[in-house]
Amino acid sequence: MSGPQEIKHVQRVTQPSIRTPIPGRYLFKLLVEIILFAFIAFIYSISHKWLDNFPHLGQVVMVTLRFLMFLLGASLVVRLLAMVYRGRKHLPYNKKDNVTIGLSNIFIMVVFIYGFVSSFGLFGISFEKMFTTVSIVAAAIAIISKDFFADIISGIVISFSKEISINDFVKVGEHRGKIVDINIAKTAILNEDDDIIFMPNSTVFTSDVINYTKRKIKKTSIDFEVATNSVHSIEELEEQLMISLSEYHHLIEPNSYLLRVVHIKKDFLVLKFQYNLIQFTREMERQIKRKAVRSIVKNLNMAKIKELDKSDL
Numbered sequence: 001m002s003g004p005q006e007i008k009h010v011q012r013v014t015q016p017s018i019r020t021p022i023p024g025r026y027l028f029k030l031l032v033e034i035i036l037f038a039f040i041a042f043i044y045s046i047s048h049k050w051l052d053n054f055p056h057l058g059q060v061v062m063v064t065l066r067f068l069m070f071l072l073g074a075s076l077v078v079r080l081l082a083m084v085y086r087g088r089k090h091l092p093y094n095k096k097d098n099v100t101i102g103l104s105n106i107f108i109m110v111v112f113i114y115g116f117v118s119s120f121g122l123f124g125i126s127f128e129k130m131f132t133t134v135s136i137v138a139a140a141i142a143i144i145s146k147d148f149f150a151d152i153i154s155g156i157v158i159s160f161s162k163e164i165s166i167n168d169f170v171k172v173g174e175h176r177g178k179i180v181d182i183n184i185a186k187t188a189i190l191n192e193d194d195d196i197i198f199m200p201n202s203t204v205f206t207s208d209v210i211n212y213t214k215r216k217i218k219k220t221s222i223d224f225e226v227a228t229n230s231v232h233s234i235e236e237l238e239e240q241l242m243i244s245l246s247e248y249h250h251l252i253e254p255n256s257y258l259l260r261v262v263h264i265k266k267d268f269l270v271l272k273f274q275y276n277l278i279q280f281t282r283e284m285e286r287q288i289k290r291k292a293v294r295s296i297v298k299n300l301n302m303a304k305i306k307e308l309d310k311s312d313l
Helices: 022-053 055-089 099-125 127-159 199-208 235-244 246-251 282-312
Strands: 171-174 175-182 185-191 196-200 209-213 218-227 259-263 268-277
Touching: 022 055, 055 099, 055 235, 099 127, 127 175, 127 185, 127 196, 127 199, 171 185, 175 196, 185 199, 196 199, 218 282, 235 246, 235 259, 235 268, 235 282, 246 282, 268 282
Parallel strands: none
Antiparallel strands: 171 175, 171 209, 175 185, 185 196, 218 268, 259 268
16 A cells, blocks of 8 residues: 655745835825816806807917817826836836836827827917918928937937946947937946036937947946157056056956057157956046056156166166
8 A cells, every 4th residue: 555645736926026115205296187187177068158258368268278278288298108107117216227218208299299289279370270281381390400310319329228328338420428318419428537528319310429338348448648769568557557557456357458559669669458347337437447557657757757767777
């Protein structure tokens, strides 16, 4: 007879999904917008009865109410979309990314266009006359504001692209730094001197962009020039630079150090010292580069002192 068989139950452990908490202030604003939208919609629905006696004033009030309803309705849609997106991506409400910034830029552009179209209603211009008027001045508007609209469209494209994101460390043209904001017309870059540079979105869109954050190899380069007679051996100088960065060896990939000759001139050499960081951060790169530059200066000064001592002898 076989003994009793033991039945083992395997329980699956499911970890609860972490939900992004919605701040009370955000919910309060959402509730206020819903109440205002409902109140203005109610006023708009009953305003025909008592505004018929005031033709011009009634028209202004009706256009204003329609614009406010559109403004609040668009704001509600953007807020709800942002809430859904933040919940799926677990993005805190005190942080922004490309999608949330793109939604804000689209909201501003749509409200601006609707406000421009609605302004014709204040003067009693019908939609047929409005399109006729717009077609007449469209060429002038396009010429005057083409750069502005190019920046808006470029900003929206950049916001929803995957090439660059907020907090990415990039190089745009001659400027190098961290992207801190992408607004409706400008992209803000914090450079290595802690200066904020505002670049037109169209310039960022059409420029060659190097994204140091998204590339797999976090390579850092330091270019410098040395007098030909001050360098006895490239290998020796490379070894000295590696020793000077010994306290950062755990942050730098092994065997990634390289000191190479870029140009050979008559009286000096153009050198480039390179190494790969294991994980790229702006502050880490600045610290390591500062240490390397000081070591380069120290070695050059020591070589110069030796040359002077030889000349004295």
